[in-house]
Amino acid sequence: MIGQNKQIERKxxxxxxxxxxxxxxxxxxxxxxxxITPQTSIVEKLSEFIESGELKANIIKVExxxxxxxxxxxxxxxxxxxxxATSSHGLLYMHEWIHWFSRARIPAVMAVVSRTIGPxxxxxxxxxxxxxxxxxxxxxxxxxxxQEVLDLVIQxxxxxxxxxxxxxxxxxxxxxxxGGTAMPVDLPPEEEVITFIGERKQPYSVVEDxxxxxxxxxxxxxxxxxxxxxxxxxxxxxxxRKIDAEYGKIFGRSYGGLINCYKCEDSKYIIFTxxxxxxxxxxAIEALREEGIKVGLARIRYVRPFPREEIRELIMNAKLxxxxxxxxxxxxxxxxxxxxxxxxxxxxxEGKLVNIVAGLGGVNxxxxxxxKIIEKNINxxxxxxxVELLQWYHGGEVMGY
Amino acid sequence: MLELIFHGRGGQGAVTSSEVLxxxxxxxxxxxxxxSFFGAERRGAPVxxxxxxxxxxxxxxxxxxxxxxxxxxxxxxxxxPDIGKVxxxxxxxxxxxxxxxxxxxxxxxxxxxxxTKVFSVNATKIAIDHDLVLAxxxxxxxxxxxxxxxxxxxxxxxxxxxxxxxxxxxxxxxSNLEAVVRAFNEVYYEGEI
Numbered sequence: 219m220i221g222q223n224k225q226i227e228r229k230x231x232x233x234x235x236x237x238x239x240x241x242x243x244x245x246x247x248x249x250x251x252x253x254i255t256p257q258t259s260i261v262e263k264l265s266e267f268i269e270s271g272e273l274k275a276n277i278i279k280v281e282x283x284x285x286x287x288x289x290x291x292x293x294x295x296x297x298x299x300x301x302x303a304t305s306s307h308g309l310l311y312m313h314e315w316i317h318w319f320s321r322a323r324i325p326a327v328m329a330v331v332s333r334t335i336g337p338x339x340x341x342x343x344x345x346x347x348x349x350x351x352x353x354x355x356x357x358x359x360x361x362x363x364x365q366e367v368l369d370l371v372i373q374x375x376x377x378x379x380x381x382x383x384x385x386x387x388x389x390x391x392x393x394x395x396x397g398g399t400a401m402p403v404d405l406p407p408e409e410e411v412i413t414f415i416g417e418r419k420q421p422y423s424v425v426e427d428x429x430x431x432x433x434x435x436x437x438x439x440x441x442x443x444x445x446x447x448x449x450x451x452x453x454x455x456x457x458x459r460k461i462d463a464e465y466g467k468i469f470g471r472s473y474g475g476l477i478n479c480y481k482c483e484d485s486k487y488i489i490f491t492x493x494x495x496x497x498x499x500x501x502a503i504e505a506l507r508e509e510g511i512k513v514g515l516a517r518i519r520y521v522r523p524f525p526r527e528e529i530r531e532l533i534m535n536a537k538l539x540x541x542x543x544x545x546x547x548x549x550x551x552x553x554x555x556x557x558x559x560x561x562x563x564x565x566x567x568e569g570k571l572v573n574i575v576a577g578l579g580g581v582n583x584x585x586x587x588x589x590k591i592i593e594k595n596i597n598x599x600x601x602x603x604x605v606e607l608l609q610w611y612h613g614g615e616v617m618g619y
Numbered sequence: 620m621l622e623l624i625f626h627g628r629g630g631q632g633a634v635t636s637s638e639v640l641x642x643x644x645x646x647x648x649x650x651x652x653x654x655s656f657f658g659a660e661r662r663g664a665p666v667x668x669x670x671x672x673x674x675x676x677x678x679x680x681x682x683x684x685x686x687x688x689x690x691x692x693x694x695x696x697x698x699x700p701d702i703g704k705v706x707x708x709x710x711x712x713x714x715x716x717x718x719x720x721x722x723x724x725x726x727x728x729x730x731x732x733x734x735t736k737v738f739s740v741n742a743t744k745i746a747i748d749h750d751l752v753l754a755x756x757x758x759x760x761x762x763x764x765x766x767x768x769x770x771x772x773x774x775x776x777x778x779x780x781x782x783x784x785x786x787x788x789x790x791x792x793x794s795n796l797e798a799v800v801r802a803f804n805e806v807y808y809e810g811e812i
Contacts, residue, residue, distance in 0.1 A: 230642040230651060342657060395680045399654035400638045402645040497678035580657065582681045 225407040233396030236364040236403050237303060237329045237389070238263035240371030242273045243411040244327075247298040250278040250289035252308060256341075258331045258397055260303040283308040287315035287328070294326045295431065297423045299375065301326065305393060306333035309347045313354075319386050320355030320447065322431060323421050325378035326386045327371060328356075331397045332493075334579050342580020343392035345493065345545040349521070349553045351388065355447050357454060358522040360390035362478075362496050364401045367391045369471055370519075372411055373461050379419040383454045385447070394580070395494040406469050414468060451523040458520060476525035478517040479532075481507065485514030487596055488536040490529070490558055492518040493544065495583055502588030513592060518554060526561035533562050537569045538599050540592060544577045551575075551608055570599060576611035583611070591616055620673040621771075622683055624705055627692035629660045632760030633668040635786065636690070640764055643774040643782035644672045652677050665701035688712040689729060690767060692742070692759050697725050709733025714767055714806075716742040716759050722809035737809040740766035740802050749798040751791065761787075761795040765802035776803055 231239070237260045241249070249268075251261040267273035278289045283304050293300040304312060309330055319326065332348040334340050345360075352358065357377060361367035367389065374387035391397055422429055435443070459475035466472025480500050482488060491499050496517040506513045516532050518525065533539045543552020550556065555573035562571075572595055577583040591609075594616055599605050610617050623640075627633035634655040641651035652671040660666050671677050685706045694717040696702055707713060713726045713735055722739035729735075746757035761783055768779055780796050787795060 228645060230638065230645045230653070341659065394654070394657040398657070399652055399680070400641055401652050401677070402641075402650060494680045497680055500678045584681065585679060 227405045228402050229405060230400050230402050231364065232259065232398055232400050233361075233364045233367050233391045234259040234331065234398070235263050236368040237371055237391070238267065239403070239405055240368045241301045241327070242267050243406065243408050244372055244375045244415055245299065245408070245412060246273070246275055246301040248276050248278065248290065248293035248300040249302065250280060250286045250293065250300070251302050252281070252283045252286045252304070253279050256305040256308045256333065258303060258305055258393070260329055260331070283311040284315060287312045287319065290326055290328075291315065291319055291322070291324065294324045294420065295322070295422075295424045297418060297420065297425055299418050301328070303329040303331065305331040306335060306347045310335065310350065313351070316351055316354045316356065318432075321443065323384045323447075324386065325384055325420050327374045327378060328386065328388045329371065330388050330390045331393045332390050333393045340579050341393070343394055344578050344580060345390070345543070346578070348388075348390045349545040352521060352553060355385060356522065357383070357385050357387040357451070357520070358390065359387065359520050360492050360518070361396065362494055362517060364396055364399070364403050365471070366473065367396060368403055368405070369465065369469070369473075372406075372415065373465055376415045376461055377454060377458060379415070380454075380457055381419060381421075382457060383450050384421050385450055385454070390493070392494050410468065414465070455523050455525070455527075458523075473519060475528070476518075476520040476523070477528045478519055480515040480517065482514035482516055482532055485512050486536060487511070487513040487538045487540070487592070488532050489513065489515045489592060490518060490539065490541040490554060491515065492521065492554060495542075495544070495577060498583065498585040499542070499588045501585035502592060505585065505589050506592060511593075511596060513596070521554070521557075524557045524561070526557070529558055530561045530565065533558070533569065533571070534565060534567060538596060538605070539569065539571045540574060540595055541571065542574050542576060546575050546578070570605050571607070572605050573608045574611055574616075575609070581612070587611065587614070620671055620677065620679075621688070622686045623670040623672075623688040623690065624684070624686040625668040625670070625690045625692065626696055626702060626705065627666055627668070627760070628696070629664045629666045630662040631666075631692050631756065632758065633666055633692055636692070636760040636764055637668040637670040639761065639782045639786050640670055640767070640774075640779070641672070642785065643768070643778040646778040646781060647774045649674060649774070650677050657682055665696055665699050667701075686711065688714065690763060691715045691725075692763060694721070694725060697728050702729060706730040706732060707735050710735075712736045712738060712770055714738045714740065714763070714770060716740060716763055719807045720809070722807075723812055726809070726812055731812070734811050736811055738766065738770055738806055739809055740806045742766070742802055745798050745801050745805070749794040749801070751794050751798055758791070758795075762798040762802040765799035766806035769803045769806050776800065
């Protein structure tokens with residue numbers, strides 16, 4: 219009932235606590251965080267672990283998120299496995315350091331409990347804060363449930379510290395929907411997690427090496443450093459797929475790598491989503507399939523590196539692709555759609571692509587909503603051969619811009 | 620899938636009720652999901668907590684206001700408009716913390732899709748009898764679960780007690796365990812409406 223391995227402990231916990239357990243199982247040595255709003259119970263739980271002696275780590279409380287990531291950076295360049303977590307405006311306040319971190323090629327992990335951005339003041343979840351970080355050079359993954367969030371955080375340490383990558387990783391989960399919702403989570407044994415991740419690895423250490431970091435560099439050298447980051451991102455794809463499979467062999471859970479496919483195989487229509495609402499979309503897929511509509515779902519697990527190869531193959535075999543975004547690049551499209559569309563930019567195909575922007579500011583989108591949106595678009599495509607490129611779903615209605 | 624709504628007052632522990640029951644269900648191999656109303660809550664104000672239990676993986680997320688069961692932790696909440704958000708499905712249950720014989724009159728104020736079974740348990744009295752009072756508030760959130768699992772037939776009393784022991788600490792644990800058993804035995808079927 220609880221799995222084959224007797225050592226596995228099943229606990230009902232919130233997504234925030236799943237993140238904290240994952241950081242503990244990964245034996246983080248330094249946690250730095252701004253402990254006030256918009257902080258979550260992740261750091262609170264980690265403080266409890268440290269106080270009880272279950273986790274031997276230093277916690278550095280700082281006056282802002284900007285300083286929190288700076289302290290994580292300081293600890294990481296000195297050789298520590300370091301971690302932080304934030305949300306919403308806290309994440310935005312860190313933005314400068316988020317760029318600095320990846321360009322310094324230092325491994326670390328950060329959890330982002332995603333929430334929208336104000337004004338107006340709003341504490342509900344969407345992907346606005348998370349997607350705002352897509353150009354920062356961090357590897358970015360996003361979970362669908364608390365178990366996956368725990369697994370992603372553990373794998374994030376391994377990916378980040380792999381010498382072929384050496385980039386920081388951020389793991390996303392929505393506030394409330396996952397962060398504040400309790401569900402059963404299987405906790406793998408700590409020793410096995412540590413064996414899986416391995417010893418801390420990083421490209422350089424300010425303790426061991428006499429080096430200068432962040433010095434003035436020529437334009438050509440700077441460009442080379444950035445080109446190398448892009449190459450590391452591309453290399454990380456194979457590593458992410460490999461690690462996902464290996465994790466599956468050891469811990470019994472594998473998700474399919476950069477994307478998770480749900481009934482994609484024979485699908486004429488493909489839905490793209492990211493995050494917890496993918497579960498509601500899967501329920502919609504079930505309902506539509508019962509009506510005989512061959513529709514499948516590709517859940518994007520990694521936004522960076524973007525799984526263009528997997529996505530290209532899926533779209534090339536589909537008549538219609540519907541990309542759901544829970545954030546928008548104002549004046550353009552949803553950011554997931556932009557990347558999906560770019561993946562097939564040079565391909566000749568008959569099919570169409572649609573972008574649906576929905577669930578902003580925490581608006582609840584149910585499986586019934588998904589059915590309504592998907593059915594409407596499929597019907598229009600089948601009867602007229604055309605679909606509106608960009609659509610907004612608001613107040614229960616699909617509308618144009 | 621079973622979907623339950625706990626309706627209480629901020630600070631009364633409705634969220635803890637849903638989390639403890641989610642944990643008890645998980646011990647018996649069920650999948651579960653427990654969460655509070657998505658938003659900010661104020662102490663004393665009407666609040667909702669949600670619980671889903673299923674045999675298979677739960678894919679749905681987010682709040683719902685149409686439920687298989689409604690559990691009301693404070694009968695005073697029938698005087699507020701918030702309870703009007705909830706609809707109980709046909710064949711569903713309504714469990715109210717109130718004196719025996721009061722349940723049906725109160726339950727008629729709840730929107731229902733069809734016949735509903737009404738139950739009552741005097742969790743406030745049970746809490747007071749077992750010294751479960753904190754800052755003047757009777758702690759009804761654990762005892763009411765004893766009544767609920769009796770109605771549902773699952774999870775078992777022992778799974779619930781185990782979940783209570785894991786969630787709570789200190790001297791309140793024993794009193795809560797006793798109160799849970801008493802509510803289990805004292806829950807009263809008020810009839811159908």
